[in-house]
Amino acid sequence: MIALSMLIATVCGIIFGLGLLLSGMANPAIVIGFLDLAGQWNPSLAFVMVGAIGTAVLPFALLKKRGTSLLNETLHLPRPRKIDWRLLTGSALFGIGWGWSGICPGPAIVLLGINASDAAIFVAAMLLGICLVDRLLPLQTTSDEHKQ
Amino acid sequence: MNINWQEFSPLYSTFGGMLIGVAAVLLFAGLGRIAGITGIIAGLLQRKRKDHYWRLCFLAGLALAPVIYQVFAPLPEIQLQNNLSGLALSGLLVGVGTRLANGCTSGHGVCGLSRLSIRSLIATLMFMGSGFITVFVIHHLL
Numbered sequence: 001m002i003a004l005s006m007l008i009a010t011v012c013g014i015i016f017g018l019g020l021l022l023s024g025m026a027n028p029a030i031v032i033g034f035l036d037l038a039g040q041w042n043p044s045l046a047f048v049m050v051g052a053i054g055t056a057v058l059p060f061a062l063l064k065k066r067g068t069s070l071l072n073e074t075l076h077l078p079r080p081r082k083i084d085w086r087l088l089t090g091s092a093l094f095g096i097g098w099g100w101s102g103i104c105p106g107p108a109i110v111l112l113g114i115n116a117s118d119a120a121i122f123v124a125a126m127l128l129g130i131c132l133v134d135r136l137l138p139l140q141t142t143s144d145e146h147k148q
Numbered sequence: 149m150n151i152n153w154q155e156f157s158p159l160y161s162t163f164g165g166m167l168i169g170v171a172a173v174l175l176f177a178g179l180g181r182i183a184g185i186t187g188i189i190a191g192l193l194q195r196k197r198k199d200h201y202w203r204l205c206f207l208a209g210l211a212l213a214p215v216i217y218q219v220f221a222p223l224p225e226i227q228l229q230n231n232l233s234g235l236a237l238s239g240l241l242v243g244v245g246t247r248l249a250n251g252c253t254s255g256h257g258v259c260g261l262s263r264l265s266i267r268s269l270i271a272t273l274m275f276m277g278s279g280f281i282t283v284f285v286i287h288h289l290l
Contacts, residue, residue: 013209129243
């Protein structure tokens with residue numbers, strides 16, 4: 001079972017990465033071009049979102065209705081949370097880093113396979129940021145389980 | 149508004165997006181897991197868990213993608229837009245921000261919106277808006 005899960009996870013990662021490359025999301029210049037409303041605007045990324053969400057909406061709904069994965073495993077959905085300062089501030093900060101570099105977490109990992117040394121700096125800093133939040137600003141919930 | 153018609157690639161973008169959607173669906177259908185990269189990485193960093201294996205496999209798949217891509221076609225010309233300190237600082241902001249928000253473009257933008265989550269909608273609008281403003285400031289004000 002674990003071997004199958006590992007295979008599925010690897011294949012998913014590859015397909016996801018191929019999608020990021022083909023769509024342009026792994027290319028910082030294209031991402032910044034999308035965020036550059038006042039300049040030469042490249043709307044491409046909007047199509048990426050539409051393509052992704054359009055593909056996933058129905059299957060997600062069907063799976064949720066089914067209640068378990070196709071291999072009869074638990075569906076690990078995020079626990080419903082409030083719209084709080086963490087969500088808003090975090091998203092704002094993320095947007096700044098994203099706008100500055102044109103790189104978000106997924107593309108950062110893909111870039112490791114292209115330009116390892118430079119991407120590694122971004123990824124290392126990203127890991128540090130994640131650790132800092134988990135250490136200094138942990139979620140104050142009754143259970144520490146993040147269902148993601 | 150000036151549209152960059154030269155770089156605009158609706159077909160590649162849509163198809164690439166569909167691949168992303170397929171991957172997210174497969175991960176959810178197969179493992180019951182959400183393809184939110186920040187969450188997957190963050191889970192790896194938590195020692196108490198016992199599910200590191202699928203996370204490592206997924207991330208390895210991401211890093212392998214460019215290798216596999218090149219079997220079929222040359223990689224697009226990708227250039228990083230920052231110097232080393234810019235990469236480090238923006239990386240830090242992305243790490244802190246996505247962890248606080250409990251999601252990124254894949255977690256909130258793709259998976260969250262596909263699940264019709266209001267929380268993810270707000271997060272997405274927020275980081276998009278922040279991204280638009282940041283690029284405006286950097287490229288048109290500074």
